[in-house]
């Protein structure tokens with residue numbers, strides 16, 4: 001049970017066709033009924049559905065985000081890429097950056113930092129993902145990895161109002177495994193301290209992602225320093241996504 005303002009981000013990854021827009025009906029109804037100003041729902045469908053989703057959600061309080069973007073904010077000859085201003089033009093307000101699935105396909109901290117800067121310059125809010133692999137965890141490198149990802153990925157950022165950090169242990173994503181409550185507390189506190197110390201920030205939003213579902217969300221929510229959840233597979237089922245939100249406030 002929480003009394004805090006919470007973020008719930010639906011990361012659809014490479015799933016969804018146009019007919020999936022109908023699954024938003026249930027969430028729209030829920031969001032209208034709740035009339036709550038205690039949470040923010042953010043849908044991050046694939047690029048192909050951004051425009052459709054944003055039209056559908058236009059008169060609601062639900063926001064739209066993209067799952068990545070190109071680092072260059074100008075238009076240019078970058079086949080297959082989408083830049084921040086193109087995302088804005090189809091109604092996105094947020095973008096997920098540094099997701100481990102993109103880091104593992106070659107994105108490094110320098111590239112991610114460029115994306116962070118151009119997204120913020122385009123007035124997109126960013127959901128900046130960090131997290132350790134199982135090998136790094138087993139070698140007790142978690143804090144070192146998190147520190148490097150934060151310091152290098154957020155280099156030069158002075159204003160954190162439009163930044164949400166998402167702690168997503170790589171070994172937890174899609175595996176059904178979640179960290180122990182004490183590890184999670186320790187790591188989220190560590191993240192908050194590193195950012196506060198290195199960027200002179202007083203207030204910071206940190207959400208958790210990795211196998212969040214209606215069954216484990218109450219357990220995860222015992223940690224009152226968490227500002228919300230980044231939800232992958234469970235978010236594609238509106239009923240489960242709503243359940244996650246409801247259980248956070250029960």
Ligand code: PGA
Pocket residue numbers: 011168172173174175209210211212230231232233234
């Ligand atoms: P998952 O994905 O909830 O399916 O583990 C989370 C994510 O990758 O953001």
